[in-house]
Structures are given as structure tokens and as C-alpha cells.
Amino acid sequence: MTDPIDALLTVHGLRRTSAARMVLGWLLAHPEISYTHAQLQAALQGDSTLALDRVTLYRLIDRLTQVGLLLCRVDANRVRRYQAMPASLQSIPHFECQSCHRDRPLSGELQGNAGDLEKAAQAALQALRTLGYQGVSMDLSLRGVCADCATSGHP
Ligand SMILES: [Zn+2]
Numbered sequence: 001m002t003d004p005i006d007a008l009l010t011v012h013g014l015r016r017t018s019a020a021r022m023v024l025g026w027l028l029a030h031p032e033i034s035y036t037h038a039q040l041q042a043a044l045q046g047d048s049t050l051a052l053d054r055v056t057l058y059r060l061i062d063r064l065t066q067v068g069l070l071l072c073r074v075d076a077n078r079v080r081r082y083q084a085m086p087a088s089l090q091s092i093p094h095f096e097c098q099s100c101h102r103d104r105p106l107s108g109e110l111q112g113n114a115g116d117l118e119k120a121a122q123a124a125l126q127a128l129r130t131l132g133y134q135g136v137s138m139d140l141s142l143r144g145v146c147a148d149c150a151t152s153g154h155p
Helices: 004-011 018-029 037-047 054-066 107-130 147-152
Strands: 070-074 080-084 094-097 103-105 141-144
Touching: 004 018, 018 037, 018 054, 018 080, 037 054, 037 080, 054 070, 054 080
Parallel strands: 094 141
Antiparallel strands: 070 080, 094 103
16 A cells, blocks of 8 residues: 555655655644744654754745645744645635644534635635636635633733
């Protein structure tokens, strides 16, 4: 059986280097967390004996983002954060905690309104496509501090 990470790299035309395996593997194993470059480097260094220099890591992250395996967002401090592209987050409204940087879908909280929101968003996407826009995607995120972080006292 092919390793799923190797398969993803191959399908997206990337070389199956140990660094690529490590970076993508780590992000896929922590799909709910978005990392800055520095945080990712620190996390990987704590986890592995393989030395990964900054330039290699930056290049890898760029490549993985270009091919759509990673999601890049700019947070409230205008810092780029990366996480594994979660299929569920591509269209579902989600909440992004500014403290622990966990994402969670808001389907439960939206309840009856989720359908309306989805319809409105789909209508907007359709309208843009009709106008000739390409590669249009939707990212509806609400930001704040989650209840866990708020009650733990860390802002
Ligand atoms: Zn939080």
C-alpha cells in the first residue's frame, strides 16, 4: 500500500523528499491548528532529528500552498498561518480562535440559518463565475477567542 502522504505529494507533482513528507505529515496530523512559519519550524524540530533549514521550509510551504494542499490565511496580526487544507473548511462557515488558533465548523451554532448562508454564498459564487471569474472559492470565518481560552484567562 502506498503511503497516503507520498500519494498526495505525487498526485500534486511534488518530490517525495523526507522534508516534504515531514511537513505535510505534521500538518495533516494536526488539521485543526494553523501555524506560522516559525511555529511550524519549532514544532518540527521538537519532533524530528531531521534538520530543516528555514529556506527549505519556506519553499516547501509555498509549494504545498500553491498546489492546494495547505490553506494560507493572514491572521488579525497580519501574520501568515498555514494549515492542512480541510475539505470541510472550504465552504462551511467556521470559527477561528485568535488565541489557540483552532478552527471549528459552525454548523451547529448556525442551525436554521446555515442553509440561508450557504444559499447566499453559492449565489455569490455562481454570479462571479457567470461574470467570468475563475478559481473562486469561499472562506467564511468568524474570529474571536474561544470559550476554552476565555475561561483559562489567557487573552
Ligand atoms: Zn481558543
